[in-house]
Amino acid sequence: MSTFVYYNFQFAKIARQPVQGCLFEDTKQTIDPEESFAHKQEILSEILFADYLGKQRIVFKNPKGDKIHLHHYLAPYTSDIAVMKISNRQVRTTETIKFEKEQHEEYPACIVVIDNRPGIQRIVVESRKQAFQNVKQVQRVLQSTLRHLLLPWGLSISIDQLHTRTAFWNVANDARLYPQGFRRIQFHLPHLNLERLKKAMTHYLVMARESFDSDLSWSQKAVEGGKLNLDENDSHQSTLIKVLMEDVGGDSVITLHPNGKGQKPVNVGRDNFRLGEINESVFEQLKEGDPIDREKAMDEIKMFTKRFIE
Structure with a gap:
């Protein structure tokens, strides 16, 4: 079984200050945050779908440095749901039989599901210490990256952990x-x-x-x-x-x-998380199963992200 941490995500409008002293009538107007907010989930879906298609790839970046976290989709972006793995590059030093030191790069990853369906707005993050010592690292990477991507629309996003x-x-x-x-x-x-x-x-x-x-x-x-x-x-x-x-x-x-x-x-509750477990085989079927198995796996993931919602 794999253990996941539950998060809500919610959007916010960014108040833009008017530009003073503009001399040109044809200056391009900034996007109205009110208009963007009315289509907030559609905008996020467009960002995720373009990323999946490879048209405009998302660069997941650690907000406290320049470290890039590679990602890979386990299934096509459909039904407003993204299922991906996000890696955390690590460098290991080993000693060889000749008593020499060698460095090896490893890319352990955890599964992240972004459920952008109307009324859901949930993210679940796999708790896998081999990849990230603390799931809050993943939350910060996701939040910082998505905020950067939503900024041109005058929007922000908050990813909030759930507690018990x-x-x-x-x-x-x-x-x-x-x-x-x-x-x-x-x-x-x-x-x-x-x-x-x-x-x-x-x-x-x-x-x-x-x-x-x-x-x-x-x-x-x-x-x-x-x-x-x-x-x-x-x-x-x-x-x-x-x-x-x-x-x-x-x-x-x-x-x-x-x-x-x-x-x-x-x-x-700062270090307390609401958890859920799901069989690892579900994600294996999602990635490698036949069309019927993949559909069943996606249905199970949909129920998993919606868990606890009455």
């Missing part, structure tokens, strides 16, 4: 590390332009005040000298935490501020 609700409650219920409870809880939402997430959040923003016994600001604070009422058995709270951690996600979706001198804020 358990990560939150493990911290909230830890009486040993946080004996005085928590005085404040902060919520951070990414750009919510994915309709399924917007619908999920509407109801819970309204009921948050009653559940936490706090004010209605999105940074919710207990009464002076008190602590927040964090109750895993409260159905409203448990559902809200579930939606934020497992459906919305993000690098800093919830921050808890403990009571007590010297206690530092806890960014819940």
Whole structure:
């Protein structure tokens, strides 16, 4: 079985400043981000399809340097789904029978699936330490590269990891590390332009005040000298935490501020990931099977990327 980490991706418009002192009437106008945003998924599909066809190849680049990560498609880009492998070049030094050192290049890779179907907007990344020690490396490469490619359209993109609700409650219920409870809880939402997430959040923003016994600001604070009422058995709270951690996600979706001198804020879920497993043979069939096997494999991948979406 192969283990994958789940991500949402969402788009954002980039505000462009007007050019001052333009002297020429025929100066080419920049693309309107509002217009681009209305066709955001179509634009991404065009980028991925052109890459697959080899017409305009994507160069996946590490944002912290000039390292290039090669990639290869396991199947044609169809149904708004890209299935590819992304490699991480490594240089190994070995010693020969003649006691001499030799350097060898290796290109271990992990599988990445970009599901750009309407209402899905999911990316799953194979957790394979032989290729990338941390899946966050892959997330940064993908996000930085896609942001660069979308820039001419006045668009950006955010790739947000999903978490487990358990990560939150493990911290909230830890009486040993946080004996005085928590005085404040902060919520951070990414750009919510994915309709399924917007619908999920509407109801819970309204009921948050009653559940936490706090004010209605999105940074919710207990009464002076008190602590927040964090109750895993409260159905409203448990559902809200579930939606934020497992459906919305993000690098800093919830921050808890403990009571007590010297206690530092806890960014819940930063190193916690929502995982899923799928048989390795599915990708082998996708690449090497007959047409019927490849179609079945793609259907299984579609169900896999859509997992946890209600």
